Amino acid sequence: MTTKTREAATELPLNQILGGDCIEIMNSLPEGSVDLIFADPPYNLQLRGDLHRPDNSKVDAVDDDWDQFDSFKVYDNFTRDWLAAARRVLKPNGAIWAIGSYHNVYRMGAELQNQGFWILNDVVWRKSNPMPNFRGKRFTNAHETIIWASKNEAAKYTFNYEALKSLNEGIQMRSDWVLPICNGGERLKNEDGEKAHPTQKPESLLHRILVGTTNPGDVVLDPFFGTGTTGAVAKMLGREFIGIERESKYREVAQKRIDAVRKFDKDALRVSTSKRAEPRVPFGQLVERGMLRPGEELSSLNGRRTAKVRADGTLVSNDVKGSIHQVGAHLEGAPSCNGWTYWTFKRDGKQVPIDVLRQQIRAEMN
Amino acid sequence: MTTKTREAATELPLNQILGGDCIEIMNSLPEGSVDLIFADPPYNLQLRGDLHRPDNSKVDAVDDDWDQFDSFKVYDNFTRDWLAAARRVLKPNGAIWAIGSYHNVYRMGAELQNQGFWILNDVVWRKSNPMPNFRGKRFTNAHETIIWASKNEAAKYTFNYEALKSLNEGIQMRSDWVLPICNGGERLKNEDGEKAHPTQKPESLLHRILVGTTNPGDVVLDPFFGTGTTGAVAKMLGREFIGIERESKYREVAQKRIDAVRKFDKDALRVSTSKRAEPRVPFGQLVERGMLRPGEELSSLNGRRTAKVRADGTLVSNDVKGSIHQVGAHLEGAPSCNGWTYWTFKRDGKQVPIDVLRQQIRAEMN
């Protein structure tokens, strides 16, 4: 570490939340002075009318002023400017994490590359409990993308391989992370019970990022601080943080939250190792994967019934159509039926329960 | 269908593999003539030596320390040109799926948006058996991203919601798909045992895409055909395909593969459809046909409201008059209300939803 760098570091407003425009403030900080940047910029959502659930309750959407941009061009200019400012304050061996959804992440990723950042991974945050698609017009939007990039191709970025492997029960950490969205007690509320910030990120996400790609004592900058998840987790984990947030109401909530955090709280270091039941395997997957073919005939275990497989993973038998369970139940006149053990297919001249195919898929998943 | 469209359609080289440059060939096809495009373009990393500059000079030298900016520019031009050609051949209500990894997908996604494509979802293909990261320097790169976009914001794209829900055992399909990579018997090999193509996609992926976003008989174009996964699955599922592939060795493998595919029978290809596709039945018809009598009282499903049927097929409750939907919405103070499931009538002492009467009429219509 050179003298100049050390001087710069002592000038840093560590563990503070700075109010104002993140581009201006980042440009006022010493060049090359932070180890990691976590950025959760506005996503530029373009919502039209109101959306209601099938039960007619209204969806509380992100319609705040800070997410309004007139065009892709305006958004691109904004992205270019904050990324350039972020790049400037980053140490030569620093790295950045930037999170987004399909609305903005392609523009952000392309600009990262244009500026010379070197993408190391894109990580998918698979939400275990996303909001469904209420109108049935698209897939449930069940993930967000986080790009991890070093300042340039040659940078010696921090990657705590073993720590991440431990977090993942001894197996190399993958680029898809299954984590719940932020709700329950962790979700900050105003006095009126409304959520304090529309897009609060879960601490588990920041925990994994900071454990994996920083060392204790590192300086972590968050230019879109919001309610301060980055600061709270950084404090817990013994990292220094700098937060920048334009809205004073968010700064206040964040400050209160961080003040309440205890460093190295063992409780906060716990990992979510929920031992689940066996993963659910939809019958349709056997069809998609060619283990059973559309048109193929299945027989019931008792040999009395047959049904044909359809391309969408339903069965048809005479006029009855539906899932393997529904059709089985109907044919037997039973209230319910476990299709997995009821139906068999032919292999090497023998009747084999379709459940063996499910077991095969489950084995592959481990 | 206009004469012009029909002529165009008959000119299409259906179920053929065309040899040559995909941009030139797409531009030679009739405008607005295909329903879906699936594109698996080369990654930025692999383009070295494979791609040409705009002036048609070849980009050469794998180990030249060539300028990274230059590389992105060449790739962006290539992306712009093939996407524009794809957009041209797409029907107004057509859609595109484009797959990539973090090396190229951000540039591809941004250009899609720049050209006016409207992103509907980005889907994450989560590989159940990815290659580990051998050096332990990054996360296991365990996913690829597939962008699904319509030709423009107003397009009426195809989405077989119910079929996808069936494939997923009755639960709405999410944007993260867990599917194994292509290996085993499905992976095509040369005589020397080497894999025939470095990036062969699994048929399960195409199965889900084609079942979910095309109808039988639709034309599916794949400008980077490779060993023909798109064609093979399209044939199985009773869709027409057009493949474009520059390398003759891939075309040969693909043709042999597709020739061996057997179409599934029609019965198996029929998939679950949504209620929206059912014919509309006006409530007044129930009254005209005497299934409900003017003056008869209906109760809401929750038992809290009642209304009287009038001779013209409207309801009246206190001073509120209107359709079954309007009256229901008003009484519940809701923005909207499906009167078919909201209102019940009395039969044999039990409350029965009026929807059963509609179903009765629909059954008679078949």
Next chain:
DNA sequence: GGCTAGACTGAATCAAGCC
């Protein structure tokens, strides 16, 4: 373009009520 019919929701969390 305006209006209306009518289709459409999964998982987690927490509170309340019941054995």
Next chain:
DNA sequence: CGGCTTGATTCAGTCTAGC
């Protein structure tokens, strides 16, 4: 009191089709 069920609530949303 503890464990269980039931119901209400909530989550970054580019969320209709057809007359």
